[in-house]
Amino acid sequence: MGCGKTALVAALCRALRDELSVAVVTNDIYTTEDADFLRREAVLPTERIVAVRTGCCPHTAIRDDITANLDAVEDLVDQFDPDVVLVESGGDNLTATFSYGLVDRQIFVVDTAGGDDVPRKGGPGVAGADLLVINKVDLGPLVGADTERMAADAERVRDGKPTALTSVRTQPITEVVDWVRAQVPVAA
């Protein structure tokens, strides 16, 4: 929650939209605010950004009952045949992960300011995601978070899977963009 998921999605759209056909599904908890933000920022044409409602359970909507998200993704695929659909979860907690019935790859974003012990604690999101993004590392010195230690802890629990340290709002996210590009067959 507040770790920079929507900002990351916006940055990915800006970086990829010229070379790939991109669409987005957002899972806001009780508004269409994330979708509205992405539309306002004009990162993609409005019709390529869809918001689903999750009935107070963003967790359920991406893992246990993926129906609403499948509907949204299928509609986007029918309309635009995109190379990549980014599904942004509603802000949830460290145990929130996507079903692989819905996604091919998942990125888990944690906030440096949320505590530098988060990677050490692990959990399904931190340990299992295909890419872990530790965001807002520029805030590390301000909140007393040791980002090097976070990266080392992540490496220990992630069994060789990659981790990227980012400051989405102030720095380019080249590492994340390259990773996403490498996951899309058409761009390889």
Added chain:
Amino acid sequence: MSGLWLLADSRLPTGGHAHSGGIEAAVRRGLVSAPDDVAGWLGGRVPTAGLVTAAPSAAACALAAAAPAPARALSARGEPSDALVDRTFPSRTGVSERGEESAALAGRGFPSCGELRSPDWARWDAAISARTPVAALREVSRTQGRAMLRTVRSAWPDAAIDGLGARPHQALVLGVATAAANGSPHDAAALAVHHLVGQVCSAAVRLLGLDPLALAGVHARALDEHRDVIDRAADAGTDAAALDDPDHLPSATTPLPEVLAVLHARSEGALFAS
């Protein structure tokens, strides 16, 4: 029987968790705030919206049970084997719970095995639309129908879904799924009411922070109090199917939930899709 348990389970992934059975709009206007209010809301909705969805569920179950095997099942296996035929007409035995053996069904006008035909689902679909006055609720019904269709395809590949289209009303899909799960038309009607009540009760827990045990009680009492609605829906649906005439489906509603559904669909900041 086990298939019916699956259909009755709110954890079956068919998207139901994102719908509140209309109660979110009532909660947001302060019309519902306690378990008794939820029971009152159900007292208005079950005999109207519940009846109107339960009856075509029962009809679809009866029609699906009498339908020929899906074309793909036949073409994949050549001539239908006895085993396939047995599986394709499950509710001919499944209705015994209601004391209606297949002979009795035939007596109510159902075709015998020799004269099977595919149901003309479009007519039944149109009849449900005609009984769902506002476009917002027709859309909700079709969204949930599409979702349930996806689940049914995975769970019961031989279900009689051919001709239902991509976005049928949920009541039809539920009826077809019930038949595929060896359930009776009465089971289909009961499931339709159970799902309506379940959506309302679980949404009330999440929206109002009510005691989930109290709402489990509301759920159980609602099913008990509205047994007559389930019975009427099952009878009306079975009769309509026997006559092959969707005009015999019941219709009933009240204005407030219909208006609230329209306002909900247009509202900002709603938690539930309906």
